[in-house]
Amino acid sequence: MSVLFHSRTLLPGLFLSLVFVAAALISLAWVPYDTTVLNIANRMKLPSWEHWLGTDQFGRDILSMIMVGARTSIAVALVAVGIGMSVGVPLGLAAAARKGGWLDEIIMRANDLVFAFPSLLIAVMITAVFGASALNAIIAIGIFNIPVFARLTRGAALSLWNRDYILAARVAGKGPARISLEHILPNVANLLIVQGTIQFSLGILAEAGLSYVGLGAQPPTASWGRMLADSQTMISLAPHLALFPGLAILLTVLGLNLMGDGLRDILDPKLRRARV
C-alpha cells in the first residue's frame, strides 16, 4: 500500500475521481430529488439546506442532476476508452510484430487517416448522420481513441521486440501472436493504464462538448454539457446554474489527469529510479 504515497499527485487525483464515481453509483439507487419531475414554482433557487447546490430553471435539484450527469459522462467515457483499447491495442501489437511489413503499413496509414480529421468535427458528423444520442457519441469518441492506443502500443512494443528475452522466446519456438500476448502486452500494460486514464478524462470533455452542442445524450437524460448549454442564457441571472456543472467537469478531468500522472510515476520503473 505504501507505494501509493510514492507520488504526490496520485492520492488527490484518486480521491477526486472516486468522489464522482461514487456519485454516479449512488445515483443509480438514490438521488435527493427526482430529476425528471419539474417544479416550476421552485425554480432558480440559490443553494440552501433543501437544495445543496440550488435548483435550475425548471426547479430540478442541481445536485441530483450532477449525480445523474456523472453517470452519463463516466459511462460514455468508459465505453469509449474500452472501444479504443480493445481495437487499438491488438492493432498496435500486430503492427509491431510485423514491423515494416504490409500489415504494419496498412494499420499505421489507417491510423494516420483517422488522426488527420479533427475528432470533434467527425463526432459532429457521425451524430448528424446517425442522429444525436449518447450511443452515437460513444462510438464517435471511441473511434478516435483507437489510433491513440494503436500508436502507443506499437511504439512501446517495438522497443520490446529488440530485447533478448523476445529472441529467447523465438528460440523457444513461440510465434508472434503468442509472444505479443505473453511478453509484450504485460510489459506495455502500465503505459496503457496511464494513457487510459488520460483518454478517460478527454472522453468526459468530449462528451460534455457534444452534449453542449446538443449532439450527445438527449433529454431527459441529464448531462453536464447540456446543463451548461441550458444555463448559458441565464448566466447573469443565476450564475450557479453554470458554475456547478462546470466545476464538476473541471474537477473530474483534473482528478483523472492527476491520477494518470501519479500512476505513471508509480508504474514507470525508469521514473521511479530517478526519484530515489
Add this chain to the structure above:
Amino acid sequence: MSLLSIENLSLSIHGIPVLKDVSMQVAPGRILGVIGESGSGKSMSAFSVMQLLPNGTSCSGNISLAGQDVLTLGERDLCRIRGRDVGMVFQEPMTALNPLQTIGAQVAETILVHENVSKSEAMVRAAEALRRAELPQDKFPLSRYPHELSGGQRQRVVIAMAIALRPKLLIADEPTTALDVTTQAQILELLKKLVSEDNMGLMLISHDLAVVADLADDLVIMKNGEVVEAGPTDTVFRTMQHPYSKALLAASNHVPDREGLVQETPLLKVQNVVRDYVTHTHGWWGKTVHFRAVNTVSFEIKKGESLGLVGESGCGKSTLTRAILGLEEVQGGEILFDGQPVFTHHHANIAVRRRMQVVFQDPYGSFNPRWKVERLITEPFHLLDNPPKGAERDRTIAGALESVGLTAEDRHKYIHEFSGGQRQRIAIARALIIKPDLIILDEAVSALDVSVRAQVLDLLADLSDRLDLTYLFISHDLSVVRSITDRVLVMKSGEIVEEGPTGAVFDAPKHDYTKQLVAAAPVLPADITAA
C-alpha cells in the same frame, strides 16, 4: 607534487556507505589505473573528483586538485574546474554525444563555456583538438554529425572534447569497454600519447586488468568501496598481497578444466551460407540495396566440440547465429543439424530446433521482468510435444536450477532478485532445460565481472563434460575464447578468414586480420601470468 590527491575519502549516499577511506594520487604525466569489479566504487571515486555525485551524497576526507580543496568549493567554482582543469571520457560513445549537433559544435562548446572567445576562434581550436585526437580536418570536418562516425571515431570526438582546454587531469571511465579490440588498442595508444604530450595526469578506470597493466604507471585495486592494493604497476603485480587482488588476477587468466571428448561425427554443418538483407533507400518505390551480411560461410561443429567464433562488431556473427537457430531464412547454402535441414519449406524445422538453445550477452535484457524464474526457464518447453507436467515438471525445474549452481527454491523469485552472474546461470538453465545437443553462447560472459566470468566458464566446462554438450562460443574476447574452445573461426566482413585449432590460430595467425586481432588484444605481462 601530485596533481590529484585523494585522501581518506569516505562517501555515503542517503546514509549508505559507498566509499571507505579511499586514497589515491595522480602525478602530472602519469597514468593511474583504477581497477575493480562493478560496485567496487571505482567510478564513484572518479566522479567525486568533479563532485558530479547523486543527490543525497555526503563526502568526508580530502580531495585536492592542483592545490585546491575540491570538497570545500561551491558549485560555481566547481563548474569552472569541470572541463577546464579536469576532462572526462565516458564508456559509451554512442550516448555521450548529442546526435543533433555537429562534432565541431560539441568540441567548441567546452571552449566557449570556459573562455571568452569568439565562436570562430573556438571552432579553430576545436579543429585543433580533433586533430590531436587523430581526426584530421580533411577527412573529418567540423560539420560531421555523430551518426556519420564509427564507435571508435566517436570516442575520439569525446576525447577531443575532454582535452580541448588541455586539462591537467583526464578521467577516463572504461573508455574502451564498448569498443572492438583493434579500436581499443588504438584509443589506448592515443590516450597514452596525449598524456605525454600535455604532461597531463590520467585516471584510467577499468575492470580489465590486462588493459590497465599495459598502460598504467600506478595501480589501485578497489573492492567494496575500499582500496585493497596500491602502488606502482610492476611492483603491485609482483608483490601482490591482498587475497582479493590475487583472486582477481587468477580469474583474469582462468582456464577451466575440460575433458573435451570430441567425436568425429559432425553435429552442425554450415555449407556456403549466404544471408542478404534488402533495404529500400527512398521509401517504398526507392532503389533496393542488397547488403550481404554473411558471404558463403562454411564450417562444421563436431559432437562434443567447443567451437569459437571471433570477430568484431558488424562482422556477421549475430546474423549467422540467427540463421543457425532457424530464426531467419538464408538466401543461399544450407545449414544441416545432425543431417537434417534447419529450414524446411520456409519454416524452421521444429525437430531440429528443440535440440539447440542459446544464451545471450546481456544478463539484464534476457528475461521478461514480469515473470518468475520458474516460468522463465520453462519457456523452451514450448518446443516439446509433451512437456513434462506435475511432479516431473517440478523435478526438471529443480534439476536445471541445481545443475547451474542455484537452488530449487529460486524458482519462485523474480529476475530482479538476482545478480548479473546469477542471471547468466538462469539463462544457462533455460537453455539446458530441454536437454539440447548444441548451445550457442552469444557473448555469454562478456558482460560479467572477471571473477564471475571465471565461475561461469567453469560451469560451462563442467556442463559440457557432464551432459555431452556442444558449444558454439561467440565472443570478441580472445582470452575467453582461448580458454574454452577447441577450434576457432575468425570472421571478418561476413566471411571466415581463418580456421583451426584455437592454440595454433592464436599463436601463429596466418591471415593479416587475425594477426591484427591477436596483436591488439591486451595481455598481462608474461612474467605475471606465469606466477
